Each structure stands twice: as structure tokens, then as C-alpha cells.
Amino acid sequence: MADSQEEDLQKFLKNVDEITSLIQEMNSDDPVVREKAVLETEKRLQFTEENQEEDECRTTVNKTRISPPQAPAKNADETNSEAFLASMEKDAKERAKRRRENKVLADALKEKGNEAFVRGDYETAILRYSEGLEKLKDMKVLYTNRAQAYIKLGDYQKALVDCDWALKCDEKCTKAYFHMGKAHLALKNYSVSRECYQKILEINPQLQTQVKDYLNQVNLQEKADLQEKEAQESLDSGKNTAVTAKNLLETLSKPDQIPLFYAGGIEVLTEMMKDSTERTLFRTHNGFRIISENEVLRRCFSTAGKDAVEETVCVSVLRLWQAVCSENEENQRLLVMHPSSGQLLPSLLASRVPTIRQQSLALLLQLAQTENGRSLIIGHLDLTRLLEALVSFLDFSDKKASSAMGLLTGLAQDERFQVWFQASLPGALPALTGVLKRDPRVTDTSALCQCIAIMGNLSAEAATRRQMSASEEFGDACLDLLAxxxxxxxxxxxxxxTLLGLLMNLCLQSPVVSEVWAVQVSRKCLSLLNGQDGGILTVSFSQGNPETASFVVLAVWFEYQCTLPF
Known part of the structure; x- marks a missing residue:
């Protein structure tokens, strides 16, 4: 009996210690500690209520006991303890109720902040997120959202503070590490920025692709920063080419000169872009802005039918861009990400002036040599217009056609291009259908094969194949070209x-969209099988998916048989 009482006493004292600790935490200056204490109190109350319900369900079997023992009278300490626990329970319930109410208010303020952020009103967004945090101090999404708004305003230190608070709420908050990495990158804390991005990978290995891109951004910016320091040192030391490049840019910034004035200056500047120093000085002394904001140069770019002078200006600028972007990723980024480049570069590639088209193609080929350059092209240029411009190079009978198809092949192998193509196929399909309608006798055979092979590779994706198969014009163009x-x-x-490889993929679509088309494909295949060049069909299919190549002919024949009357 004494042991039981001692055990009860120790249990009671332990509860008092735990409750006292919770009270201290709820009065803490740290809001995160306070909120965690509230949550722990709610858990204890829920456990207590469950035990009470369980006790209430118990019944006494023997109710006829004579002279049952009387419960000992409660002493003052026990009474005070029960009153204290009752007070704690009431306080915790009130806190839990207020928390639920505040959560609703905080969520509403978060949505208002998000709406302001989308509008670009970052100050209002910060205000709404801050109001939300006054309602609920441990809502991590409000910290990360406010950090993002601070970054937009260039207030990186405040963004870092918010990221720290978000991590106090959740030490595995990848969004906090992302914004923290971005803020440190802006502050040129490259090592710390890398650590933040690598922490994301430790928490979630599935984000490897995104983390790779983030780390690449850090490396490129650190490299650009080093280039700018070295270029400034060369300029300060009085290096002739550095000083001349700077002076030339100042000369080209003069407005309202004749086009040939700018063309001549640009040609001289292009010849000076021999190493990293001059290319970097072009960037740091606003070379891209001087070119893009010059009204005379812009008129030369926008004129539909270019005369000899306008052609000279455009070609000189394209050559300059090639020179300054050579082995300089930051210059490539600034060029491609300029607001006007998304439309301008594809339009120059489709120009009616052969020299402008050739120089535009040379520039894009240069950019596409690196993974970073391909990412810039895919992420920032108008890909529908770019696709149309590239396939138009099939008009050429020389190596320009193969070069254009080589560029398109490299882009089409990128997963991001494939995602874009699938989503934008209705707009891109007319250009590809036009390729199939070309006369093979007046088209470069190698380039035509490359273009059809691109279609075949893209059609291996089920969603893309379904859309291609649904186009009657596209299917008919395939058969007409085969004929x-x-x-x-x-x-x-x-x-x-190559064409049969494309047809093979289209035939894998089930059910076949057009029975008439399936019959025509079957007849073509049977004609090739029965002819002296029947091996063409076998070779073509063997170049496809080995799991499907063995039965595609039978599948096509079966589709054909199904269309015949019994």
C-alpha cells in the first residue's frame, strides 16, 4: 500500500514538473517555443480527456459491499493541485481555440499577400505576411513568402532572418534553404549559397535536377564576378585594349547618328573582343543596353525589307554578339534574357536576307554548344517561332540546312524542350506538317532525314503521339511523302x-484514329514487303523500339484486316 502511494506521489510530482515547464515555455520570449508549448499542452489535454472518458465507462460489479471504506479527506495541497490542473486545462483549451481562430485569419492574410506578390506589389505583400505572423508566429510559409518578397526588393538581410525563423519552425524546410541560398548568392556569399542548396539535396534527393541548376547559377555568377574584378584591374592599369573598348562604347552611346556610323564602330569593337577582359568590359560598361536601346539600330532590326545599309548594321551587331558571348556565360545570359531577345532572335533567323539568317544561325549554334546555353534558348526564346525558322532552313541545299537541323536535334533531346513541345504541339505541328509536304527532290536529303527523325523521337512519347495521330493532315502528309x-x-x-520509323510510332497509337489511314499504311507496308526492296521495312522497324519492332507489321496488317467485311 505504501509503495502504491509512493508511486502515485512520484507520478504526481512528475506531472507538476512537466506542467511547470510548459508554463515557463508558454511565457517564453521565443514565439516558436511558445507555440510548441501550446501544441504539447493540447496533446496532454486530449490524453487526459480520453482517460476520463475511459474511467467514466467503468462500472462497479459488487454494489452491496457493507461499510465500504471512506475516501480519505483531501488535504489542502491536493486541493490546490487539482485546482491548478483545472486552471491549466481551461487555459490550454482557450489557447487552442484562439489558435484555431488565428489560423483562419493567418491563412486569409497569406492569400492576400500572395495576390499582392503576383501583382508585383511586394511592399503590400510583406505587410500582409507580417499581419499574418502577428496572428500565428510559427506559420513557416509566411516567413518563406515574406523572405521571397524581401528578395524581390533587394533586402537580402531581412530575407535571411525570415529564412532562419522558418527553419526554427521546420528544420527541413527546403523552401527556406532555397531563398537563403538565393539571398546569399545576391550578397556574393558563394560558399554559403552552395551549402544552402546542398542542404536541399540532403533533405530531398529527388530535387537533384533543381539543385544542379541552382549550383550552376552560383558557379556562373562567381565566375562572372571574378571576370569583372580582373577586367576592372586591367582598365585601372591602363591596358590599351581595355581603355579603347571603354571609349568605343561611350562613342556608340551617342544618339541619332547615321546607321553606318554605328556599323563602323561596332565592327571595330568586334575586332577588339579577343579575350575575357574586353568581353567583360563590354558587359560592365552597359554594352548590351547601348545596343538594344539605340533607336537607329532598333529601326534597322525591325524593318521588314532591309536595304544594304540596314543589312550591314544587323550583320555587324550579330557578329558583335557572337564575339562578346564567346566563352562568356554571363554575356550569353544577358543577351538571351533581354526582354526583346525572345522575339528578336527567332525573327532574325527567319529573315529574308541570307546573310542575316546565316549570322543568326551562327549565334544560336554558338549558344547551344553548352548545356547552360541550351537552357537559355529553351527558357527564354519563342520556341514556336524558333522551330518555324529552323525548319525553313530546309530551303537551303548547302550545310546551313544540316546545321539548322543539328541545332534542332540538340534542343529536342532536352527534357524541357520535350515538355514544351507536348504542351505546344497544336501550334508547332503546322511547321512539321509543312516539312512532310516538301518535295524531296529539291530538299537536302540528309537534313530532311534529320528533321523527320526528330519527329519520330518526339512521337515516342504517348501524349505527343496521340496528338500527332489525331491530325489527319499530318498523317496524310506522311503517306504522301512516302509515295x-x-x-x-x-x-x-x-x-x-526514317519516315517508316515515324509511321511505326504513330501505328502504336491505340485505337487508330482513322481506319482509312490505317488501311493506307497497311497497303504501303505490304507493297514494300512484296517489292524487291522489302528489306527496307524490316530495317526501318529494327531501328525502332526492339520491344515493338517485331510485331508492328502484324499490328498494321491486323488493323487492315479489321476494316474488311466478313
């Missing part, structure tokens, strides 16, 4: 191989 190539199998053998 043209059959007129001279020896000359167009490679085109037939």
Missing part, C-alpha cells in the same frame, strides 16, 4: 527508313 520517295527508292532510301 514521293517510292518513285526513286535508291535516291530516297534513307528518307524512307
Amino acid at each position: 514521293k520517295c517510292e518513285e526513286d527508292v535508291d535516291l530516297f532510301r534513307e528518307v524512307i527508313y
Whole structure:
């Protein structure tokens, strides 16, 4: 009996210690500690209520006991303790109720802050997020959202403070580490920025692709920062080419000169872009802005039918861009991410002036040599217009056509391009259908094969294949081109191989969209199988998916048989 009482006493004292600790934490200056104490109190209350309900469900079996023992009278300490616990329970319930009410208010303020952020009104967004935090101090999303708004305003130190608070709420908050990495990058704390991004990978390995991009941004900016320091040192030391490049840019910034004045200055400047110092000085002395904001140069770019002078200006600028972007990723970024470049570069690539088209292609080929350059192209240029411009190079019979298709092939292998293509296929399909309608006798055979191969590779994706198969015009163009190539199998053998690979993928679409089209495909396949060049069909299919190549012919034949009357 004494042991039982001792055990009860120790249990009671332990509860008092825990409750006292919770009270101290609820009075803490740290809001996160306070909120955690409230949550712990709610858990204890829920546990207590469950135990009380369990006790109330118990019944006494023997109710006829004579002279039952009387409960001992409660002493003052026990009474005070029960009163204290009752007071704690009431206080905790009130706190829990207020927390639920504040959560609703904080969520509403967060949504208002998000609306302001989308409008670009970052000051109002910060105000709403701050009001939300007054309602609920441990709502991590309000800290990370406010940090993002601070970054937009360039207040990186305040962003870092908010990220720290978000991590106090949740030590595995990847969004906090992302904004923290971005803020440190802006402050040129490159090592710390890398650590933040690497922490994201430790928390969530599935974000490896995104983290790789973040770390690449850090490396590129650190490299650009070093280039700018070295370039400034060269300028301060009086290096001739550095000083001349700076003076030339100042001369080119003069407004309202004749076009040939700018063309001549740009040609001289281009010849000076021999190493990293001059290319970096072009950037640091606003070279891109001087070119893009010059009204005379802009008129030369925008004129539809360019005369000899306008052509000279455009070509000189394109050559300058190639020179300043050579082995300089930061210059590439500034060029491609300029607001006007998204439309301008594809339009120059589609120009009716051959030299402008050639120089535009050379610039894009240079950019696409690196993964970073391809990412810039895919992320910031008008890809529909770019696709149309690139396939238009099939008009050329020289290596420019193959170069353009090589560029398109490299872009099409990128997952981001494939995502764009699938989402934008209705707008991109007319250009590809136009390729299939071309006369193979007046088109570069190698470039045509490359373009059809791109379509075949993209059609391997089920969603893309479904949209292609749904286009009657696209399907008919495939068959018409096959018929043209059959007129001279020896000359167009490679085109037939590639085209049949595309048809193979389209035939994998189930159910077949058009029975008539399926019959025509079957007849073409049977014609090739029965002819002296029947091996073409086998070779073509063997170049496709090995799991499907063995039965595609039978599948096409089966579709054909299904359309016949019994």
C-alpha cells in the first residue's frame, strides 16, 4: 500500500514538473517555443480527456459491499493541485481555440499577400505576411513568402532572418534553404549559397535536377564576378585594349547618328573582343543596353525589307554578339534574357536576307554548344517561332540546312524542350506538317532525314503521339511523302527508313484514329514487303523500339484486316 502511494506521489510530482515547464515555455520570449508549448499542452489535454472518458465507462460489479471504506479527506495541497490542473486545462483549451481562430485569419492574410506578390506589389505583400505572423508566429510559409518578397526588393538581410525563423519552425524546410541560398548568392556569399542548396539535396534527393541548376547559377555568377574584378584591374592599369573598348562604347552611346556610323564602330569593337577582359568590359560598361536601346539600330532590326545599309548594321551587331558571348556565360545570359531577345532572335533567323539568317544561325549554334546555353534558348526564346525558322532552313541545299537541323536535334533531346513541345504541339505541328509536304527532290536529303527523325523521337512519347495521330493532315502528309520517295527508292532510301520509323510510332497509337489511314499504311507496308526492296521495312522497324519492332507489321496488317467485311 505504501509503495502504491509512493508511486502515485512520484507520478504526481512528475506531472507538476512537466506542467511547470510548459508554463515557463508558454511565457517564453521565443514565439516558436511558445507555440510548441501550446501544441504539447493540447496533446496532454486530449490524453487526459480520453482517460476520463475511459474511467467514466467503468462500472462497479459488487454494489452491496457493507461499510465500504471512506475516501480519505483531501488535504489542502491536493486541493490546490487539482485546482491548478483545472486552471491549466481551461487555459490550454482557450489557447487552442484562439489558435484555431488565428489560423483562419493567418491563412486569409497569406492569400492576400500572395495576390499582392503576383501583382508585383511586394511592399503590400510583406505587410500582409507580417499581419499574418502577428496572428500565428510559427506559420513557416509566411516567413518563406515574406523572405521571397524581401528578395524581390533587394533586402537580402531581412530575407535571411525570415529564412532562419522558418527553419526554427521546420528544420527541413527546403523552401527556406532555397531563398537563403538565393539571398546569399545576391550578397556574393558563394560558399554559403552552395551549402544552402546542398542542404536541399540532403533533405530531398529527388530535387537533384533543381539543385544542379541552382549550383550552376552560383558557379556562373562567381565566375562572372571574378571576370569583372580582373577586367576592372586591367582598365585601372591602363591596358590599351581595355581603355579603347571603354571609349568605343561611350562613342556608340551617342544618339541619332547615321546607321553606318554605328556599323563602323561596332565592327571595330568586334575586332577588339579577343579575350575575357574586353568581353567583360563590354558587359560592365552597359554594352548590351547601348545596343538594344539605340533607336537607329532598333529601326534597322525591325524593318521588314532591309536595304544594304540596314543589312550591314544587323550583320555587324550579330557578329558583335557572337564575339562578346564567346566563352562568356554571363554575356550569353544577358543577351538571351533581354526582354526583346525572345522575339528578336527567332525573327532574325527567319529573315529574308541570307546573310542575316546565316549570322543568326551562327549565334544560336554558338549558344547551344553548352548545356547552360541550351537552357537559355529553351527558357527564354519563342520556341514556336524558333522551330518555324529552323525548319525553313530546309530551303537551303548547302550545310546551313544540316546545321539548322543539328541545332534542332540538340534542343529536342532536352527534357524541357520535350515538355514544351507536348504542351505546344497544336501550334508547332503546322511547321512539321509543312516539312512532310516538301518535295524531296529539291530538299537536302540528309537534313530532311534529320528533321523527320526528330519527329519520330518526339512521337515516342504517348501524349505527343496521340496528338500527332489525331491530325489527319499530318498523317496524310506522311503517306504522301512516302509515295514521293517510292518513285526513286535508291535516291530516297534513307528518307524512307526514317519516315517508316515515324509511321511505326504513330501505328502504336491505340485505337487508330482513322481506319482509312490505317488501311493506307497497311497497303504501303505490304507493297514494300512484296517489292524487291522489302528489306527496307524490316530495317526501318529494327531501328525502332526492339520491344515493338517485331510485331508492328502484324499490328498494321491486323488493323487492315479489321476494316474488311466478313
